[in-house]
Amino acid sequence: MKAITSFLPHRLQTCFSSGLSSLCLLMVLSGLISACSIGDKIDRVTDTVSDITGDTVTVLDGAIDALDRNSSAWQSVLQQTTDKLTADAQSTIRTEVSDILNRSVAATGTELRCNMDFIGSRVRQALVRIRARLLHQEVPPVEPALCHVVPAAVDMALDAGRRNKLEFFGYDFDTTPIKVTLKEKSHTSNVSSYLDRPTHYHMTLNLGANGVPISSDSDRLTLEWQDRVISSIAVIQPATPICREKIETYSRNTFVTYNPPHTRGDREFAGHGPEVWATARWINEGTHVNVRLWMKAKETRSDWTTAEGERIVSYYTAPSGWRIDSIQGNMESSAHYIDTDHNEDPQGGGPNGPVREFKFRGDHGGDDAGSYTGMDVHFNPLVVKLVEIANCAPASAVKSLELKGLIAPQTIKRMQPMMLKLPRQ
Template identity: 75%
Template sequence: MTTIITPLSHATQTYTGIRRLLWLAILMPILVSGCGVADKVEDVTDKVSDVAGDTVATLDGAIDALERNSSSWQAVLQDTTKQLTADAQSTVRNEISNLLNRSVAATGVELRCDADFIGTRVRQALVRIRAHLLNQTVPPVEPALCHVVPAAVDMALDANRRNKLEFFGYDFDTTPIKVTLQDKSRALDVSSNLDRLTHYHMTLNLGANGVPVSKASNRVTLEWQNKLISSIAVIQPATPVCREKTETYTRNTYLSYTPPHTRGDKEYDGHGPEVWATARWVNDGTHINLRLWMKAKETRSDWTTAEGVRVESYYTAPSGWRIESIEGNVESSAHYVDSDHNDDRQGGGPNGPVKEFKFRGDHKGDDAGSYTGVDVYFNPLVVKLVEVANCAPESAVKSLQLKGLIAPDTTKRLQPMMLHIQPKAP
């Protein structure tokens, strides 16, 4: 299945009232004076339109910058705050300032989300702010997990040393999260024991008055809108280490995308366009999607632009397995200025999703929205898969060892299973 979307993320305010507030602020002195109302109302209309347009243009610039380099999110947010004009709705400026503070707070040592992850969430938040400003529909925000402490629960430990789970991530405060204790014969909803300390930090009480973990328990799961976002093994005396394997998936077909026209008269007329594209593999545990973004902008005149995002379902893990990670680079990009009417082969290479980008830029007649686009040819996708069963992942066992949260007897029992674990041959 293929969808064309623009991903959105958290913003605590809505901006549907920006024009209304500007009208009240500017019209009130006019109404009081009672002179030249018609002319002044026309001036006000232009002013409101200019302010809203400038604000959207500033947001668009920030969103583009993060699309090209998500790790620069902090500098982009700081620059965006400075660029907003004095006339801009203060709620927009405050929301971006809050987003900066929110994101900086989420980069603590325990969080362990990388800069690109934070940058992607920041970009989604800016898109959401823009959507509110333009009165567009905004979908719910999906919480994201980066790190769980401990990575598994060893029942051989003293109860006082396994009395809580800590979750670090992003946007925990936007929507309900369901927590379930999985036993041999039942699934118990224990969501009431989940405590959201901040938007990026949650704890789950496993103590005497918390989740009733017992010798029958095998895992704790977190779900959002019926989608599994985390699974934490409960290690019992007979729990094995999960099997692991590496799988290579090759797609021989190419993907073609023509982004929609977003600005200008649709004709580049020999003025470029300047072209950017980014392709990224996105892992959600059971599926990998390809997210392809392309922008082609005229280099002068009315700045004719085509820009959009395509999300393509790319790979599905086999039944009984979970995608632990993607081997190698997960992103490919290209950037150039078109100078003729020929197809242009750019970017790509042996690492990352894309072997080659083949662009269509300028030609005779209308371009943006109908002709300008890209064909993407893929490299093989190499994934690390982990068995989904009543078992403990090797990475979780190693994490427990580093933190001293696993009993010596458990380590001794599991150690032989952690040596080059591979699935048995059929």
């Protein structure tokens, strides 16, 4: 008996060493059975939570995929997403998605100067953040986005009453600190205290008598986020010139490789596809151009092994003293196909848009998702319009002021000859 009891748990050994072995054993075994029952319940609860998370991620994946196909349909996509999140345990996510919908609808009023595709892009980013949080992945930061400034510049030749405010239209202005600086000939001042945010998509900067102290020494106002300039507004003085402009073409002979992380299933496609989607999109950051790469590879049958993710790559930097006004040509390239072999697959691309050719790796003999599966992206030349950064007024801003009647006749008369000398686009 000693040899046997030495292998038993402490409580069973106690039973054998006492005179109440039968009763004691019954109690201990009952406890073990009860503990097993509790363990089973915990396992079932854990499995249920895991299933609900998986179901929620699947719903979010569907919404994100739909927005990738047609970002302008964001309103119907969000409504369908809330309708699919029916479980009680999904109520928090359902509320978040509803908030995104309400927030986006509010931003589509007559004041908004951003197009519907822009809003769809912001909606997609919000859903990606929710999904990342659910999967315990790094959550991308919320970055404010600026679409339009009214007026595009401040003409000091106008009466003070006609240049008493600036309006900024965009998205997510309420999620992070935004700084406004006044740059003058001799110094720079923080004038953020004069910035008001009536809504998350609309800000106003007071330039009146009790607002930003603009004077004959003022050169420009800048809007900044995390020490990065997201907008620069010229203050037009009697001698302010038109900014120079030029077109620059940038080519890169190398390609960019991206392998998206494993997000679902057992990592092995096992000859079942995968079905592959990918996009590459230029992002104009003012002083540089990034390219956003996104790829998803999904097994065509259960267990739906998936690799999906995106990567932001710094691609081009403007010369010192210049900013990127615009990118010429199509902003996005895409590809979609189903892999049927173990070979690399050239797909999509073409002469227009960022990508000349996508080269995909889908399935092969071992684990795929998170290691082998990925793409090499070969780019077309990037063509950008550059505008000088100096004590000057951009021609586009002057034209905008003229259309809105927010520039003095003498100012436009003085600047017209300079604008005629700019290269034709």
